[in-house]
Amino acid sequence: MKLNKKFIKLPYLFQYSYEKITTSIAFYPILMAGLSFFLIALMFYMESRGLTGWMGERIPSFLLIKSWDVAQSILNVLIGSLISLMVFSFSMVMVVLNNAASNFSPRVLPTIIADRFHQLVLGTYLASITYCILMVLNLTPSQDKIPLPGFSVLVGINLGIICLLLFVFFIHSISVSIQVGTILETLKSATLSSLERSDFSKEIEHPENFDHRNQWYTHTADRTGYLAHLNLPHILKITEEEDLIFKIVKPQSRFIREGESLFLCNKKIDEELQSTILNKFIFSSSEKATDHYANGFKQITEIALKAMSPGINDPGTALIAIDYLSLLFEKKMRLPEGNGVAIQDENKNDFSSRLWLCIVTFEELLSDSLTSLRLYCKHDVMVMQRIVSLLQFLSSRPHCSTAQRQIIQKEIDILKVDAKEELANPSDYKKLMDCFEGSTSV
Numbered sequence: 154m155k156l157n158k159k160f161i162k163l164p165y166l167f168q169y170s171y172e173k174i175t176t177s178i179a180f181y182p183i184l185m186a187g188l189s190f191f192l193i194a195l196m197f198y199m200e201s202r203g204l205t206g207w208m209g210e211r212i213p214s215f216l217l218i219k220s221w222d223v224a225q226s227i228l229n230v231l232i233g234s235l236i237s238l239m240v241f242s243f244s245m246v247m248v249v250l251n252n253a254a255s256n257f258s259p260r261v262l263p264t265i266i267a268d269r270f271h272q273l274v275l276g277t278y279l280a281s282i283t284y285c286i287l288m289v290l291n292l293t294p295s296q297d298k299i300p301l302p303g304f305s306v307l308v309g310i311n312l313g314i315i316c317l318l319l320f321v322f323f324i325h326s327i328s329v330s331i332q333v334g335t336i337l338e339t340l341k342s343a344t345l346s347s348l349e350r351s352d353f354s355k356e357i358e359h360p361e362n363f364d365h366r367n368q369w370y371t372h373t374a375d376r377t378g379y380l381a382h383l384n385l386p387h388i389l390k391i392t393e394e395e396d397l398i399f400k401i402v403k404p405q406s407r408f409i410r411e412g413e414s415l416f417l418c419n420k421k422i423d424e425e426l427q428s429t430i431l432n433k434f435i436f437s438s439s440e441k442a443t444d445h446y447a448n449g450f451k452q453i454t455e456i457a458l459k460a461m462s463p464g465i466n467d468p469g470t471a472l473i474a475i476d477y478l479s480l481l482f483e484k485k486m487r488l489p490e491g492n493g494v495a496i497q498d499e500n501k502n503d504f505s506s507r508l509w510l511c512i513v514t515f516e517e518l519l520s521d522s523l524t525s526l527r528l529y530c531k532h533d534v535m536v537m538q539r540i541v542s543l544l545q546f547l548s549s550r551p552h553c554s555t556a557q558r559q560i561i562q563k564e565i566d567i568l569k570v571d572a573k574e575e576l577a578n579p580s581d582y583k584k585l586m587d588c589f590e591g592s593t594s595v
Contacts, residue, residue, distance in 0.1 A: 177266070178246070178266045178271070178272060178275075180272065181269070181272035181273055181275070181276040182272065182275045182276040182278075182279045182280075183276075183279075184276065185273075185276035185277065185279060185280040186276070186279045186280050186283045188280060189279075189280040189281075189283040189284045189287070190283070190287070192280075192284060193283075193284055193287040193288065193291075193305075196302070196304075196305040196308065197291060197302070197305070200300075200302040200304070200305055204302075204304050204305075205217065205300060205301070205302055205303045205304045205305075206300070208304045209303070209304075216307055217303035217304060217307060218301065218303045218306045218307065219301065219303065220301075221292060221301055224292060224301060224303070224306045225289060225292055227306065227309075227310060228285045228288055228289045228292075228306065228309055229289065231281075231285050231309060231310070231312075231313040232282060232285045232286055232289070234313070235278055235281055235282045235285070235313060235316055236282060238278060238316060238317075238320055239275065239278040239279065239282065242274065242275060242278065242320065242323055243275065245323075245324075245327050246271060246275075246327070249265065249327055249330065249331050250262055250265060250266070252331055253265055253331060253336065256333075256459065256465060257333065257336060257455075257456045257459055258452055258455040258456055258459055260439070260440055260448075260451075260452050260455065261336055261340065261452055261456070263439065263441050265330060265336070268326075268330060270322075270323075270326055271323070271326065271327070271330075274319045274320075274322070274323045274326075277312075277315065277316055277319055278316055278319075280312075281309070281312040281313060281315070281316050284308075284309055284312060285309045285312070285313075288302075288305060288306065288309050333456065333460075333470050333473065334473065336456070337453060337456065337473060337474060337477050338477075340442050340449055340452055340453050340456075340477075341449070341453070341477045341480065341481065343441075343442035343443050343449055344442050344446050344448075344449025344450065344453070344481055345480075345481065345484060346443070347442065347443060347444070347445055347446040347449060348446045348481070348484050348485060348488065351445075351446060351488060351512075368419065369400070369417040369418065369419060370417065370418050370419075370420070370421055370422075371414050371417055372414075372415055372416050372417070372418060372422075372427055372430070372431075373411075373412050373413060373414055373415055374409045374410065374411055374412065374413050374414075374415040374431070374434070375411060375428075375431050376409075376411055376431075376436050377408075377409065377410050377411045377436070378408070378409065378436030378437055378438055379406060379407070379408050379409070379436060379437045379438070379439070379440055379444075380403060380404075380405050380406065380407055380408075380409050380434060380435075380436060381405070381406075381435050381436060381437035381441075381444040381445070382405070382434075382435035382444065383401070383405065383433065383434060383435070383510075384433035384434075384435065385508070387433050388430065388433050388508060389507065389508060391426075391429070391430060391433075392507040392508055393507065395420075395422070395426065396420075397418055397419060397420055397422070397507065398418070398419040398507050398508075398509075399416050399417070399418055399430075399507065399508050399509065400416060400417040400418075400509040400511075401415070401416045401508075401509065401510055401511050402414050402415065402416060402417060402511055403415055403511055404447075404510075404511040404512055404513045405444070405445040405447070405513075406440065406444065406445035406446075406447040406448050406513065409436065415431070415434065416430075440452075445513075446481070446485070446513075447513045447518065449481065450478065450481060450518050450521070450522055451521070451522075453474050453477055453478055453481070454474070454478065454521075454522045454525055454526065456470065456474050457470065457471040457474035457475060457478075457526060457530075458471075458525055458526070458529050460474070461529045461530050461533065461536065462529070468533055468535055468536055471526075471530060471533075471536050471539075472535065472536065472539050475526070475536070475539045475540060475543055476539070476543075478522060478543065479542075479543040479546050479547065482515070482518070482519060482543070482547055483546070483547060483550060485515050485518060486515055486547065486550060486552060486553060486554075486557055487552055488512075488515075489512075515557060515560065516560045519560060519561070519564060520564070523540065523564050523567075523568075526540060527540075527567070527568065527571050531571040531572070531575045532575050532576075534576065534581045534584055534585055537568065537571075537572060537585055537588075538584070538585060538588050540568065541565070541568065541585070541588040541589060542588070544561050544564055544565055544568075545588075547561055548561045548562075565589065568589075569589060572585050572586070
């Protein structure tokens with residue numbers, strides 16, 4: 154895998170914290186509210202230089218407020234209206250998040266919250282409110298010698314109009330974002346991006362003596378959480394400087410407990426170096442599709458399972474989710490799945506003999522997804538047919554290896570057993586058997 158330069162230039166923990174902060178729903182609103190302080194300061198500085206008089210000669214005079222009382226009244230109305238608008242918009246976001254958690258999966262919430270447009274709309278509301286409040290506080294009608302900042306008031310009015318227009322688009326966006334197709338498309342895109350980042354440049358096999366554990370020293374995790382990221386550039390740098398070989402024994406996305414084996418090393422290392430290395434493992438308290446592709450597979454599967462629950466009973470959503478899974482599995486089949494992976498830095502130096510990564514395999518992903526789907530969907534002929542179609546599609550790919558076809562055939566055989574036990578109607582059973590006849594035998 155080629156290492157991104159930006160991960161070398163920035164501390165990785167800072168990089169991960171930056172991504173976590175910028176995906177928060179409060180990030181852009183707070184940032185834009187802070188920028189409104191600079192805007193109001195700039196406007197009053199320009200007003201002290203005669204901005205309103207200068208603009209009065211260049212724009213229609215009816216656009217500029219000429220009365221202190223009218224200016225204060227308009228700004229007060231804007232403040233009250235925008236606060237109500239923002240509260241209503243935040244309430245809509247909360248309703249959307251609640252519905253998504255109830256109807257789909259609580260784990261899709263970070264994907265919805267990270268929608269930049271919603272953050273920017275709420276940020277515009279907050280920035281406009283802050284601007285109008287600061288403008289009202291600085292209006293001084295009792296001092297006749299100070300000219301009325303008419304153009305600054307006009308800016309506040311325009312901000313209020315922009316907020317009203319954004320509210321219309323916000324309603325449309327919020328109604329679209331809650332649709333299952335939009336959520337699945339977002340998860341699919343995030344998972345595909347994660348798969349592309351995991352597109353390792355070269356697959357290698359373990360040395361013959363690698364599994365002789367008496368030659369390797371085990372190091373355990375010092376924290377508990379989901380393994381979200383690995384700071385590969387820094388780990389590779391340590392292996393080169395200290396002449397070490399590492400084997401990471403846990404794949405990304407897995408839940409790691411404190412004291413559980415995390416990596417092996419070919420030499421004894423002191424506590425200080427061990428602590429430095431452990432700091433290159435970034436843990437998270439949640440599972441996001443952007444962190445690792447396995448989380449994306451899991452979340453799309455959970456949406457299908459939720460749709461098939463008795464309380465929701467929506468087979469159509471399950472069928473759509475299975476279609477998206479077929480595209481992701483097809484992409485996963487293209488990635489190397491050996492016991493080790495060669496890593497390259499930007500200078501094309503081969504560090505394959507120094508670092509070994511643990512990879513979530515195609516078999517694991519396929520088994521985890523289909524085991525859950527079979528448990529909840531084996532009574533539904535349409536969903537079972539779509540699962541068979543998924544397996545047939547994967548088996549027919551030109552890049553499908555013999556080992557992968559054996560894995561797919563194994564899942565087909567398991568589906569046949571479930572179909573025989575669950576489908577009591579002969580007509581339904583025959584329909585499914587007709588689908589199996591088109592399956593590729595290994």
